[in-house]
Amino acid sequence: MLISVVIPTYNRLPILRKCLDALENQILNVEIHSFEIVIVDDGSTDGTVDWLKNNIETFPHLRLFEQSHGGPALGRNLGVEKSKGELIVFIDSDLVVDKFFLRNHIDSLFRAWKKLGNRKCFTYGSVINTSNFSNPNSEPFKLQDLSWAYFATGNVAIDKKLLEKSGLFDNSFRLYGWEDLELGERLRNMGVKLIKCPRAIGYHWHPALALDQIPQLIRIEKERAKMGLVFYRKHPTLRVKFIIQYTFIHRCLWEILTFGGLINTKSVRPLLAFLINNGQSGLAMELLRLPLNLIGVRQIFREASLIGLR
Known part of the structure; x- marks a missing residue:
């Protein structure tokens, strides 16, 4: 074979x-x-x-x-x-x-x-x-x-x-x-x-997190949001909505965990830099996921609104 x-x-x-x-x-x-x-x-x-x-x-x-x-x-x-x-x-x-x-x-x-x-x-x-x-x-x-x-x-x-x-x-x-x-x-x-x-x-x-990667990670989240809606439009099911985080549960979750966006990619930079400099890039990445998820969820709702999707 x-x-x-x-x-x-x-x-x-x-x-x-x-x-x-x-x-x-x-x-x-x-x-x-x-x-x-x-x-x-x-x-x-x-x-x-x-x-x-x-x-x-x-x-x-x-x-x-x-x-x-x-x-x-x-x-x-x-x-x-x-x-x-x-x-x-x-x-x-x-x-x-x-x-x-x-x-x-x-x-x-x-x-x-x-x-x-x-x-x-x-x-x-x-x-x-x-x-x-x-x-x-x-x-x-x-x-x-x-x-x-x-x-x-x-x-x-x-x-x-x-x-x-x-x-x-x-x-x-x-x-x-x-x-x-x-x-x-x-x-x-x-x-x-x-x-x-x-x-x-x-x-x-994948390379250990560095601060100069943040713009690229933000871009990826926004691209994922756009492609997530392509996914959902082909399979408009509740399960797919959960997979791509296109639910109000996810919107509320990431808004709450980031205090409405107060925890964002700019406000966490000093803490990220401290963690990275002390050999904790993995922990820094987990922290960065909070604002990145909020960016992705906000973007998917924004894109859905632009195309009239519910």
């Missing part, structure tokens, strides 16, 4: 190199005859494509494709289209997997197929967040790493024909967020089962 690992990437070259090294060092089982790594570069400007082409012999499983910058949904769809495998494994380009990653996904899928009598399921692995670039695999699992998402493409494996039957990703999700969970809603409606696969471990690297 051939496995296709599909990875869209955009300006992530340093961590992408670690991602590829980890994939090339997989310890496989007899069911996996081979695998390919399908990289779709989404218009990177950091030299990703040139570096990959110049080092292609280092990565014998790699196949590289390019597209103009159009977002991860478009990239994943191109990756699936170009893939040759019977199974698709999605990971992000800032994920460093352990050496039994593919083996554990496939073992769990095979057991589930046998139990169900069909292939209407997907496996969802563990994602451990880390800011340790030199040794991301050393990070222990934390309470914050728990995820309640149904289908998050940071670490999933699924039958290719089943994925194609679902219609793949919606290319209208061109900004940050929700394209994978929206596909998950369609899979759920098809009766596709989620199979937890905690032993398929990926370490999601």
Whole structure:
């Protein structure tokens, strides 16, 4: 059986190199005859494509494709289209997997197929967040790493024909967020089962919080709000409203927790700086999530009002 690992990437070259090294060092089982790594570069400007082409012999499983910058949904769809495998494994380009990653996904899928009598399921692995670039695999699992998402493409494996039957990703999700969970809603409606696969471990690297990241984090929250409404308009259910935080419960919650916005990205900067300077960037990020959530919720209500959505 051939496995296709599909990875869209955009300006992530340093961590992408670690991602590829980890994939090339997989310890496989007899069911996996081979695998390919399908990289779709989404218009990177950091030299990703040139570096990959110049080092292609280092990565014998790699196949590289390019597209103009159009977002991860478009990239994943191109990756699936170009893939040759019977199974698709999605990971992000800032994920460093352990050496039994593919083996554990496939073992769990095979057991589930046998139990169900069909292939209407997907496996969802563990994602451990880390800011340790030199040794991301050393990070222990934390309470914050728990995820309640149904289908998050940071670490999933699924039958290719089943994925194609679902219609793949919606290319209208061109900004940050929700394209994978929206596909998950369609899979759920098809009766596709989620199979937890905690032993398929990926370490999601992101740089430790620095104050100069705050404008970008604000931009991401506003993009998530816009894409959240695209998600809701396709699936106008109460459950999706809760997922994207488009409820008055969420609006009241974040207004209360930030004292009506008194706790904001400007007022917390001195405390964030103190925490960061004392090696507590993780705690600083958790504090920053309070005003960021308020920004996101306010933005989604503002966007909904502009388009007359209730």
